[in-house]
Amino acid sequence: MKAAIIGAGAMGSAIARGLIATVPGFLEAPADLSVANPSPGKLDPLARSGAYTTSSDTEAVRGASLVILCVKPWLVEQVISEIKDHIDYSSAEIAVVAAQVSISDLRTWLHKDSAPALPSFCIAMPNTAVSTLRSMTFIVNGNGRCPLATQAFSLLGEAMEIEEKLLPAATSLASCGIAYALRYIRAAVEGGVELGVRPQLAQKMVLQTLIGAASLLSSPGSHPESEIDKVTTPGGLTIRGLNAMEHSGFTSAVINGLKASTPQ
Numbered sequence: 001m002k003a004a005i006i007g008a009g010a011m012g013s014a015i016a017r018g019l020i021a022t023v024p025g026f027l028e029a030p031a032d033l034s035v036a037n038p039s040p041g042k043l044d045p046l047a048r049s050g051a052y053t054t055s056s057d058t059e060a061v062r063g064a065s066l067v068i069l070c071v072k073p074w075l076v077e078q079v080i081s082e083i084k085d086h087i088d089y090s091s092a093e094i095a096v097v098a099a100q101v102s103i104s105d106l107r108t109w110l111h112k113d114s115a116p117a118l119p120s121f122c123i124a125m126p127n128t129a130v131s132t133l134r135s136m137t138f139i140v141n142g143n144g145r146c147p148l149a150t151q152a153f154s155l156l157g158e159a160m161e162i163e164e165k166l167l168p169a170a171t172s173l174a175s176c177g178i179a180y181a182l183r184y185i186r187a188a189v190e191g192g193v194e195l196g197v198r199p200q201l202a203q204k205m206v207l208q209t210l211i212g213a214a215s216l217l218s219s220p221g222s223h224p225e226s227e228i229d230k231v232t233t234p235g236g237l238t239i240r241g242l243n244a245m246e247h248s249g250f251t252s253a254v255i256n257g258l259k260a261s262t263p264q
Contacts, residue, residue, distance in 0.1 A: 001026065001032060001066075001148075002064045003152065004033075004060040006061070006068070006069050006079055007036070008037035008053075009071075014128050014131040017131045018131050018135070018156040019155070026152045026155055030049055030050025034054065034064065035052070036060035036061075037055065040055065058082065065148060066094075068095045068096075069096045072098070076096060077109045080106075089117065093121065093146050093147075095124040095146060096122070097124050097125065099171060102164070103164055106121055118143045122149050123139070124139055125140075125171055125174075126138075126157070127178045128178060135156045137158065138170045138174070140164045168262045171263065180258075185206050188206045
């Protein structure tokens with residue numbers, strides 16, 4: 001099994017580091033991963049980790065079973081035009097990691113006269129936690145299923161196949177959402193500092209609390225409100241804090257942020 005990543009920006013590099021970290025898994029060895037990028041500086045850390053690196057997109061995709069495109073949305077068509085004649089459509093899968101690119105766009109761009117049918121392709125939308133193997137990745141299949149892409153991203157966290165119409169909302173919840181979660185952490189730490197807790201200690205407290213909150217919701221049938229009820233005694237401190245946050249628009253701010261970051 002060989003994989004190629006086109007683009008070594010923040011997301012491309014994170015995916016590469018994640019795949020290398022899972023060896024042996026989807027890949028048998030780091031050298032089974034080829035990463036292409038025009039800037040050699042971004043490739044150097046990946047090369048030191050054992051990946052094959054190159055400035056040539058066409059060289060990277062030769063012989064790859066899975067090709068992952070991690071370029072800016074306005075470059076996707078150009079890159080596909082460059083590499084598609086060097087991909088074996090009968091066996092390779094193509095996963096495109098780019099916002100606001102549609103399945104219809106990809107179907108048009110991937111067409112080539114020399115191939116009787118399109119390859120298996122999909123849109124994959126992870127978040128930056130791929131580098132720590134904790135991503136939430138959404139897969140939108142374009143031409144049948146993409147088992148290799150699903151397998152690869154499942155090793156980098158959780159991969160969920162969804163309909164294309166749900167992708168804008170899913171992107172807001174998980175791809176943009178990781179920034180919102182981090183902003184809450186920062187706010188909570190700053191609040192802890194104001195209350196007299198050292199920043200590093202406050203961050204440790206908040207992180208473990210969020211890990212605990214997530215674990216409480218991992219059981220089937222669990223719900224945030226039922227868990228909240230367990231710690232909100234009548235007249236207690238927790239309900240005072242919750243009501244103060246709601247008075248300041250906590251829930252509305254979250255919902256408005258999600259709506260603002262959902263592509264139309």
